[in-house]
């Protein structure tokens with residue numbers, strides 16, 4: 001009797017493992033990680049309102065070390081896009097790292113660490129937050145990369161890509177008050193005043209039909225959301241709308257072991 005129960009349990013486990021393997025092969029998914037700010041414990045203590053959106057420098061390095069130790073492949077936007085379109089197959093352990101808002105702390109702390117571990121990442125910049133002149137790092141978590149710094153970063157860190165987080169729409173709820181023409185103008189403004197890009201990340205993850213229509217009309221290829229909701233995060237699949245690509249929020253930091261467990265999940 002006991003033997004039969006053991007055989008039944010083993011059979012159930014095998015069926016489960018087999019089903020998960022089939023599911024993973026038929027529905028490949030890639031985790032798109034979403035970070036924002038990064039700082040030391042002292043800096044985070046000095047800016048408590050940034051806490052939810054700031055990862056500790058040491059915790060961030062632990063993430064990179066784990067990704068490296070576990071042989072994760074970090075992606076460029078182009079690799080992710082080609083995978084999404086079915087033009088490129090990727091290993092199961094692939095990940096796209098993204099940073100929102102273009103904080104100066106990214107340049108100060110994140111970029112050197114990404115370079116050290118040979119990991120690629122994308123930063124979504126807000127056009128009207130970037131100043132013309134250089135600003136030195138002084139521990140202020142509310143400072144943003146200047147145009148000068150962005151240009152420097154492009155040379156110093158070829159593993160870092162930049163794309164649009166809007167020119168002037170990074171204000172909570174602003175989208176509701178904008179007409180279609182104004183949205184189109186803002187998208188064009190970024191490419192005129194910053195640089196050419198066809199990848200977008202919605203400010204605050206907020207979008208509407210006008211915004212999606214405008215991006216398509218302006219020949220954008222992909223747009224990233226946040227979540228889908230603040231309570232539900234999932235990996236991106238090829239079936240996802242190219243203009244509603246979900247991301248996993250890890251902005252506030254997370255134990256590297258927990259991050260690994262989340263990444264290894266097939267959803």
Ligand SMILES: [Zn+2]
Pocket residue numbers: 100101165170203204
């Ligand atoms: Zn943002």
